[in-house]
Amino acid sequence: MSTGARTNWLRELIRKPYFWGVVAIFALLALNVLKDPNYLALSVNPVNGNLVGNVVDILRASAPILMIAVGMSLVIATGGIDLSVGSVMAVSGAVAMVFMKDAGQSGSLGVALGAIGLALLVSAVLGAINGVLVAYIGLQPFISTLIMMLAGRGIAKVITEGQNTSATNDPFRWIANGFVVGLPVVFLLAIVIVIIVGLVVRRSALGLMIEAIGINPKASRMAGIKPSGLLLTVYILSAVLAGIAGIMSVGTVMTVDVSRTGYQMELDAILAVVIGGTSLAGGKFSIGGAVVGALLIATLDKTIVFLGISSSATPAFKAIVIVVLCLLQSERVRSWFSQRRKPPRPTSAPTSVPPTQQKQEVTA
Numbered sequence: 001m002s003t004g005a006r007t008n009w010l011r012e013l014i015r016k017p018y019f020w021g022v023v024a025i026f027a028l029l030a031l032n033v034l035k036d037p038n039y040l041a042l043s044v045n046p047v048n049g050n051l052v053g054n055v056v057d058i059l060r061a062s063a064p065i066l067m068i069a070v071g072m073s074l075v076i077a078t079g080g081i082d083l084s085v086g087s088v089m090a091v092s093g094a095v096a097m098v099f100m101k102d103a104g105q106s107g108s109l110g111v112a113l114g115a116i117g118l119a120l121l122v123s124a125v126l127g128a129i130n131g132v133l134v135a136y137i138g139l140q141p142f143i144s145t146l147i148m149m150l151a152g153r154g155i156a157k158v159i160t161e162g163q164n165t166s167a168t169n170d171p172f173r174w175i176a177n178g179f180v181v182g183l184p185v186v187f188l189l190a191i192v193i194v195i196i197v198g199l200v201v202r203r204s205a206l207g208l209m210i211e212a213i214g215i216n217p218k219a220s221r222m223a224g225i226k227p228s229g230l231l232l233t234v235y236i237l238s239a240v241l242a243g244i245a246g247i248m249s250v251g252t253v254m255t256v257d258v259s260r261t262g263y264q265m266e267l268d269a270i271l272a273v274v275i276g277g278t279s280l281a282g283g284k285f286s287i288g289g290a291v292v293g294a295l296l297i298a299t300l301d302k303t304i305v306f307l308g309i310s311s312s313a314t315p316a317f318k319a320i321v322i323v324v325l326c327l328l329q330s331e332r333v334r335s336w337f338s339q340r341r342k343p344p345r346p347t348s349a350p351t352s353v354p355p356t357q358q359k360q361e362v363t364a
Helices: 003-015 017-035 054-077 085-103 109-137 141-160 170-177 185-202 206-215 217-222 227-253 265-275 287-306 314-329 331-341 355-363
Strands: none
Touching (some): 017 287, 017 314, 054 085, 054 185, 054 287, 085 109, 085 141, 085 265, 109 141, 109 170, 170 185, 185 227, 206 217, 217 227, 265 287
């Protein structure tokens, strides 16, 4: 590769929004390493042979964020937003815990699969309600999902009768706490789901149709695209992915806390999507960028805890990091710095015209 081609490739890479997300992840890891040189060290648990370390903890924590970020990126690409993902997580976890508590049989795989299936079915129904309100009733996505955001917590409280609900089921717990080839099952499952969704939306016309709806719904309808059906599908998919995230969250401790499960996760999802380069105006999304954003949010949360930052100052610290990252992604901000680096163009001195030439021009 020639020097010019390498320079152009590097320039194009820097323009990618997720590039700065990757840079931020390495910067946070470097900050942690400065405090503890062994921060990135990995070891093998002699009892079960699983990998142990801070990096493994970050991967496990990123799995629920990955799920809701991917669903959120598709919703935002249509020009909408889904504020109900956190509440759907709570409902999904509540359904799963209550089902397993009532069924008993702590070692039954069938009970675990039944709890997962029922939780995802209820999540899909909630997503369908959002989709119907947006696509067929015509309500604004912000209002529709805000209603579900408020109602979802109430539904979860009704399911659990307002109490923290715990259950015992070894196969279900393995999903959130198990390991395969030394890596967390929950992270591997999240990656597989992300790959499947990415292949479906990018290897087919579905992704282009979603972006077309976000760019201009009327033009897409005139081009033969049916926005209503696609909007319904996208909101159902977002809710199902949020339901999976809820299962991952409650499976870690096998307890659902209605007031805390999925709390403010919709904000993390939106931040992850923005970091990944998805336009909040619609018409553009990046599944890979959402993955980078989710990993960054998980790394940032882990860093805040590791540095011992006060819980009262945590939102401010998080906001500073996100704002700096968004400024680095801004084309306008980068253009300001590039203009300052450019040397001023030399001004050429005006050429004097000989008197004889002036006299000839006047005579002519």
